[in-house]
Amino acid sequence: MHGTMSADIAIRARNVTLSLGSKDAMTSILKGIDLDIARGESVAILGPSGSGKSSLMAILSGIERASGGSVSVAGVDYTPLDEDALARARRGRIGIVLQSFHLLPTMTALENVAVPLELAGSNVAFTKAQEELTAVGLAHRLTHYPSQLSGGEQQRVAIARAMAPGPDIIFADEPTGNLDETTSHAIVDLIFARKASNGATLIIITHDPALADRCDRIIEMRDGAIVADRRTLAAAG
Numbered sequence: 660m661h662g663t664m665s666a667d668i669a670i671r672a673r674n675v676t677l678s679l680g681s682k683d684a685m686t687s688i689l690k691g692i693d694l695d696i697a698r699g700e701s702v703a704i705l706g707p708s709g710s711g712k713s714s715l716m717a718i719l720s721g722i723e724r725a726s727g728g729s730v731s732v733a734g735v736d737y738t739p740l741d742e743d744a745l746a747r748a749r750r751g752r753i754g755i756v757l758q759s760f761h762l763l764p765t766m767t768a769l770e771n772v773a774v775p776l777e778l779a780g781s782n783v784a785f786t787k788a789q790e791e792l793t794a795v796g797l798a799h800r801l802t803h804y805p806s807q808l809s810g811g812e813q814q815r816v817a818i819a820r821a822m823a824p825g826p827d828i829i830f831a832d833e834p835t836g837n838l839d840e841t842t843s844h845a846i847v848d849l850i851f852a853r854k855a856s857n858g859a860t861l862i863i864i865t866h867d868p869a870l871a872d873r874c875d876r877i878i879e880m881r882d883g884a885i886v887a888d889r890r891t892l893a894a895a896g
């Protein structure tokens with residue numbers, strides 16, 4: 660049982676630490692992170708390069724294991740799970756969008772979205788993928804390969820892929836880091852629109868203060884720790 664874990668909490672981290680490196684040269688990367696993120700909340704993570712933002716996201720999204728402390732996501736305590744159980748817990752619940760889009764170059768836009776759905780057991784993978792690509796404005800690019808798409812279009816495919824399973828939580832690590840200003844704006848609008856239509860929780864790493872202000876809450880990291888955590892005006896409206 661999860662004891663006091665509330666149904667309204669999407670993510671709970673308690674005293675999370677991460678140390679990497681070899682035995683005689685350990686680097687302490689996360690130094691005791693405590694964090695509760697409510698369901699449906701949008702949270703921006705800001706902080707200097709090397710402060711541990713991506714490392715924290717890797718742990719909260721179950722890509723990487725904490726060295727110490729505990730992490731619960733969508734009501735499931737990740738801490739005691741083995742690799743298989745962790746993979747099952749994450750499947751369909753977590754969507755991830757990264758700065759470099761990580762599309763498979765030998766697959767079309769449609770296949771990039773559909774194949775992961777198919778591997779997860781969906782029997783309507785291609786129909787669903789087409790719907791998702793239509794939702795991100797790419798109905799006319801289904802059979803294009805990544806090399807035939809612009810950066811913004813590739814990121815739209817990555818968003819469609821992340822959203823297709825209907826995840827409870829969307830993680831985005833500098834999703835506009837490789838895009839020009841106009842394209843970035845459109846991509847951010849799209850992420851918020853897809854978040855809203857899915858009722859998902861959003862955690863977004865960014866260096867852009869304007870983007871951070873669109874979130875309900877801004878968390879600032881420095882040197883492996885959270886040094887500020889505040890609600891924005893967006894949270895009120």
Ligand SMILES: Nc1ncnc2c1ncn2[C@@H]1O[C@H](COP(=O)(O)OP(=O)(O)OP(=O)(O)O)[C@@H](O)[C@H]1O
Pocket residue numbers: 679680686688706707708709710711712713714715
């Ligand atoms: N495998 C590793 N072994 C040792 N140190 C690592 C390893 N991976 C990351 N680090 C260190 O952990 C620290 C945090 O890295 P992280 O990628 O989380 O930072 P970040 O805040 O996302 O930075 P950026 O804004 O540049 O993306 C950095 O100092 C980095 O060098």
Ligand SMILES: [Mg+2]
Pocket residue numbers: 712713714832
């Ligand atoms: Mg990073």
